[in-house]
Amino acid sequence: MCGIVGLFLKDPKLEPDLGAMLSSMLCVMTDRGPDSAGFAVYGAGDPGHVKLSLRAAPGYDFEGLARSLSLSSGGTPKVAVRATHAVIEFPAAHEAEVRAQLALIPDVAIVGSGTRMEIFKEIGLPRDVAGRFGLEGMRGTHGIGHTRMATESAVTTAGAHPFSTGTDQCLVHNGSLSNHNDLRRVLKREGISFATENDSEVAAGYLTWRMREGASLGAALEAGLNDLDGFFTFVVGTESGFGVLRDPIACKPAVMAETDQYVAFGSEYRALVDLPGIATAKVFEPEPATVYFWDRAQ
Amino acid sequence: MNAVTPDLTFDLATSSLRELNAALHKASGESNARRWRVLNPNGRHALAAGVNAPLTIEVDGHVGYYCAGMNQQAHVIVHGNAGVGVAENMMSGFVHVKGDASQAAGATAHGGMLLIDGNASARCGISMKGVDIIVKGSIGHMSAFMGQSGALIVFGDAGEALGDSLYEAKLFVRGTVKSLGADCIEKEMRDEHKALLAEKLEAAGLAGTVDLSEFKRYGSARQLYNFHIDNAGAY
Secondary structure, three states: OEEEEEEEEOOHHHHHHHHHHHHHHHHHHHHHOOOEEEEEEEOOOOOOEEEEEEEOOOOOOHHHHHHHOOOOOOOOOEEEEEOOEEEEEEEHHHHHHHHHHHOOOOOOEEEEEEOOEEEEEEEOOHHHHHHHHOHHHOOOOEEEEEEEOOOOOOOOOOOOOOEEEEOOEEEEEEEEEOOHHHHHHHHHHOOOOOOOOOHHHHHHHHHHHHHHOOOOHHHHHHHHHHHOOEEEEEEEEEOOEEEEEEOOOOOOOOEEEEOOOEEEEEOOHHHHOOOOOHHHOEEEOOOOOOOEEEEOOO | OOOOOOOEEEEOOOOOHHHHHHHHHHOOOOOOOOEEEEEOOOOOOOOOOOOEOOOEEEEEOOEOOOOOOOOEOOEEEEOOOEOOOOOOOOOOOEEEEOOOEOOOOOOOOOOOEEEEOOOEOOOOOOOOEEEEEEEOOOEOOOOOOOOOEEEEEEOOOEOOOEOOOOOOOEEEEOOOEOOEOOOEEEEOOOHHHHHHHHHHHHHOOOOOOOOHHHOEEEEEOOOOHHHOHHHHHHO
């Protein structure tokens, strides 16, 4: 069992409250996933720049790390530290060189990258995790979150969700995949690397691979219906929106609510009850084996 | 919303669900308070589960899992949507969901009536054992799986694998059926079946709202292993 939530704002007036709303939704899902929690928020972004979400042990000197990273144009990345995570931002043209420097620092893991996406995840109760990273104060256009009750791999930060699937893209998963070992071998041959034995990371790697081969996110999710064996409800975040897919058996729960102001996803309706205007929202269950997508660009 | 003033109102914004359910469990046919109203259910699970008294319980809002589970005698009305397993294992009474119901509505229920005004998701009436279920919308896949007794009546469409491994539950669908499950077949709609359908609709207060001739009947072909007398010796 796990809990997943997602919130996509249509009304810009709500953007300052995104983090507070997402935090409330996440905390309600504690009894579906008390082992670890995580979230991705799509906030402000500077076109032409890239943000890397980094993770390290408690007390790690991210400020010092940022000062030690040199950009070939001169200067160092901007850094914003939040507990065990930090987001560094710099011109996108320097991404390869910064990644090369970070690859030499084994204490620091890159958990996500993009112009707007920031990922934070940690073991512990969702309330503590949200508090540690200051989720309540974050603003943005959309975000997704996850509370984990571990089944397929250990309770570690690396096994916490969301998993990055590419630039400004990430995935949260409720369920368990039964063919993840086989699929991981196939994907490794295709050059996809994995940090954990976690089944959800394989789903993320699978989508990354499909999109690398030219598929759109929608097409990659459709293909997943054939290639991923097991139970899943996925919520995926992209730079401009979020998508939902459930396995054909619809083993794992999902409830959605839509108003003129937002589209919200929860594993259970309870997660949605504090949202504004929920009493008159259109509340529905997404159909099995059907890709749903909400996009700001459209 | 309520034609009659309730005898008792429970606001779950200020009282706990345990207090509500404990009070409902204490009630009996002798109780003075017969009409209960519940405010702010906010998707809570197991609301009004295990009631065994002739009460009318109106819930204003959406409920979570297993609402009115194991119900006996009570008339439970949900003015909203219901989560997984509404009226699961109901023995008697009447449960009315004014919105949509999630998966496994009426699962394993032995008796009573479950009326859903909207749609029901997958596995509606799974392993039903005598309950009557009427869905005014459509139902999801694997509905009435291993249904043993009772009637499932659907005004809309049915999803994949309707009536898989069915025993003696009777299925009536007015719209399309995406596919039939193993050993489930369409059967002739004889006068006795039309009479049964009319009787169930009347019991739900829906007599005359639909044309009975538009329904098709589905049931077990009785060809699976457990229906063959030759296999009886294995036990």
